[in-house]
Amino acid sequence: MIKWGETLAFVGVLLAASALAVTARRLRPIEKxxxxxxxxxxxRSLGPVTTWFLLGGSIFTAYTFAAVxxxxxxxxxxxxxPFVYTALLCPVLFVLLPRLWRAARDAGAVTVADWVRHRYGSPALMLAVAxxxxxATMPYIALQLIGVRAVLIAGGLYPPGLVGDLALTAVFAVLAVATYRSGLRAPxxxxxxxxxxxxxxxxGVLLVVLHLLGGPDAALATAERRLGATTGRSLFLDPELGPAFVSLAVGSALALPMYPHVLTAAFAADGPAALRRASVAMPAWTMLLGLFSVLAVAALAAGITAPPGRAEVAVPMLVSAVVPAEASGIVFGALVVGALVPAAVMSVAVAALFTRNVYVPFFHPTATPKHEVRVSRMVSLLVKFAAIGFVFGLREQDSINLQLLGGVWILQTMPAVVLGLVSSWWHRHGLLAGWLAGMVTGTVLVVVRGFTSVVAVGSVLLYVALVALAVNLAVAAVATIVLRRRGSGAVMST
Structure with a gap:
C-alpha cells in the first residue's frame, strides 16, 4: 500500500536537492x-564552514549510515x-590535511598523485597512486547506490523490478548532469x-523512538537481552576482540584520508586555516554516526526483524514503523541526498585522477586546460554509469567485497603520500616496491580468507590493511637502504 504522505515528502526532498544541484554554477559565477x-x-575557494559541510558530507556516506x-x-x-575510528580520524585530518594542502598548492597539484610525482620525480609511483x-573508489560509488536502494526498499519507496531501477537511474542522472556542468560546486x-x-x-527520529521505548536505559537493556537471545552476541565488547576492534579503528582512520574524494574536498579549501577549523568541528559528524548506532540499538529493542543477511535495513524499517509518514519520507530523502554528495565528489576525484595522471602524461602531454576539463567531464559521466552497472550487474556482496579490498588497497598509498611530507630519506623505487608488496599481501590475505577484514597474527586478530601496511613499510625501508647504499640517484625532488 502506497503511503502518499511519505512518498510526497520523499519526492519533495529529492526535487529540492536536484534543483540545488543543477543551479550550483549560477550561485557563484566566475568569469574565466x-x-x-x-x-x-x-x-580552491571554500571557507571553513563550506569545507566542514563538504568534508563531512563526503566522508559520512549513505552507505555508512546504513551499514554501520x-x-x-x-x-x-x-x-x-566505525564510531571510534571516525573519532580518531579528526586529529589525523587536523594534522595531515593542512600540510598536504600547502604541499599540493606549492606544487600546483590538482590531485594527490600530481604531488607524488612532483615530490619523487617518479611517473611510475604517480601512476600507482592514481x-x-x-x-578503490569505484566500488565505493556503487555502494552509495546499494545503500540507497536498501533504504528505499525497506521504506516501501522502491517499486519492484524495472520501474524502481529506472527511478534510481533517473535520480543519479540528474546528479551526473549537474556534476558535468559545475564540477565540485554541485556536491x-x-x-x-x-x-x-x-x-x-x-x-528528531531518535527522540521519538527513545520516548516510545521508555528512555535510553530501557532501550539498551531490552536490546542487549534480545541480541543475546537471537545471536548469542553482546552490545558490550568481548576483551578477546579488543585487538581486532582497535586495529580496525586505527587502520580505517589512517586509510580514509587517502581516498581521492576526501583529498579532493580538502584541496578545495581556501587554505590550511579552513581545514584546521573544519577538522576541529568534525566530531559533530562522528556524533551523528553515533546517534545512528543508537538507532540500531533501538531497532533491536523495538523488536524489528530484518530479513536474513539484510541487517542494514533494520533502521529504515524502524523509521517506517514508528515515525509519521511525512517525517519518514523526509528521513529517507535525507539518506538519498546523503548518497548524492559523496558519489558526486568521488566521480569528480576519479575523473581528475584519470585526466591528470593517466590521460595527459601518457597519452596527450600537450592537452590544454580546456581539453583537460572536457575529458574530466566525460570521465565523470562514465564513472557514474559504471557504478550503476556495478549495482545492477553484480551481487551486492560482490560490491561489498570489492569495497573491502578498496580499503586495504588505499592504505598502501599512505607511505608515498605521507612520508614525503616529513622525510627525504625514502627512495622512490623503494616506496614503489613497498606499495606493490602491500597490495599483493593485502589482496591475497583478503581473498584467501574469504573476504574477511581481519587476519590472525599468532593468536591476535588484526585488520588486514594494517598487516599489509606493515609489509609495505618493511619492504620500502629495506629497498631504500639497498638503493641508497648503491647510490642509485636522488631519492626525491625538492
Whole structure:
C-alpha cells in the first residue's frame, strides 16, 4: 500500500536537492576560462564552514549510515568500531590535511598523485597512486547506490523490478548532469542541504523512538537481552576482540584520508586555516554516526526483524514503523541526498585522477586546460554509469567485497603520500616496491580468507590493511637502504 504522505515528502526532498544541484554554477559565477582546478576543486575557494559541510558530507556516506547501524544490529559491540575510528580520524585530518594542502598548492597539484610525482620525480609511483585511488573508489560509488536502494526498499519507496531501477537511474542522472556542468560546486551546494537535513532528521527520529521505548536505559537493556537471545552476541565488547576492534579503528582512520574524494574536498579549501577549523568541528559528524548506532540499538529493542543477511535495513524499517509518514519520507530523502554528495565528489576525484595522471602524461602531454576539463567531464559521466552497472550487474556482496579490498588497497598509498611530507630519506623505487608488496599481501590475505577484514597474527586478530601496511613499510625501508647504499640517484625532488 502506497503511503502518499511519505512518498510526497520523499519526492519533495529529492526535487529540492536536484534543483540545488543543477543551479550550483549560477550561485557563484566566475568569469574565466575553464580549467581543472576550477572544475575539480572549485578554484580552491571554500571557507571553513563550506569545507566542514563538504568534508563531512563526503566522508559520512549513505552507505555508512546504513551499514554501520546494520553491523551493530547484527554483530553487537564490534559494530561500534566505525564510531571510534571516525573519532580518531579528526586529529589525523587536523594534522595531515593542512600540510598536504600547502604541499599540493606549492606544487600546483590538482590531485594527490600530481604531488607524488612532483615530490619523487617518479611517473611510475604517480601512476600507482592514481590507479589505486581509482580502483578503490569505484566500488565505493556503487555502494552509495546499494545503500540507497536498501533504504528505499525497506521504506516501501522502491517499486519492484524495472520501474524502481529506472527511478534510481533517473535520480543519479540528474546528479551526473549537474556534476558535468559545475564540477565540485554541485556536491558542495548539496552538502549544505544534506547536513541540515540529516542532522535534523536523525535527532528528531531518535527522540521519538527513545520516548516510545521508555528512555535510553530501557532501550539498551531490552536490546542487549534480545541480541543475546537471537545471536548469542553482546552490545558490550568481548576483551578477546579488543585487538581486532582497535586495529580496525586505527587502520580505517589512517586509510580514509587517502581516498581521492576526501583529498579532493580538502584541496578545495581556501587554505590550511579552513581545514584546521573544519577538522576541529568534525566530531559533530562522528556524533551523528553515533546517534545512528543508537538507532540500531533501538531497532533491536523495538523488536524489528530484518530479513536474513539484510541487517542494514533494520533502521529504515524502524523509521517506517514508528515515525509519521511525512517525517519518514523526509528521513529517507535525507539518506538519498546523503548518497548524492559523496558519489558526486568521488566521480569528480576519479575523473581528475584519470585526466591528470593517466590521460595527459601518457597519452596527450600537450592537452590544454580546456581539453583537460572536457575529458574530466566525460570521465565523470562514465564513472557514474559504471557504478550503476556495478549495482545492477553484480551481487551486492560482490560490491561489498570489492569495497573491502578498496580499503586495504588505499592504505598502501599512505607511505608515498605521507612520508614525503616529513622525510627525504625514502627512495622512490623503494616506496614503489613497498606499495606493490602491500597490495599483493593485502589482496591475497583478503581473498584467501574469504573476504574477511581481519587476519590472525599468532593468536591476535588484526585488520588486514594494517598487516599489509606493515609489509609495505618493511619492504620500502629495506629497498631504500639497498638503493641508497648503491647510490642509485636522488631519492626525491625538492
Amino acid at each position: 576560462l575553464p580549467d581543472l582546478p576550477g572544475w575539480a576543486l572549485a578554484d 547501524p546494520g553491523l551493530v544490529y547484527a554483530a553487537g559491540a564490534i559494530g561500534f568500531f 590507479l589505486t585511488g581509482v580502483l 558542495t551546494v548539496i552538502a549544505f542541504f544534506k547536513g541540515v537535513l540529516i542532522f535534523t532528521a536523525t535527532i
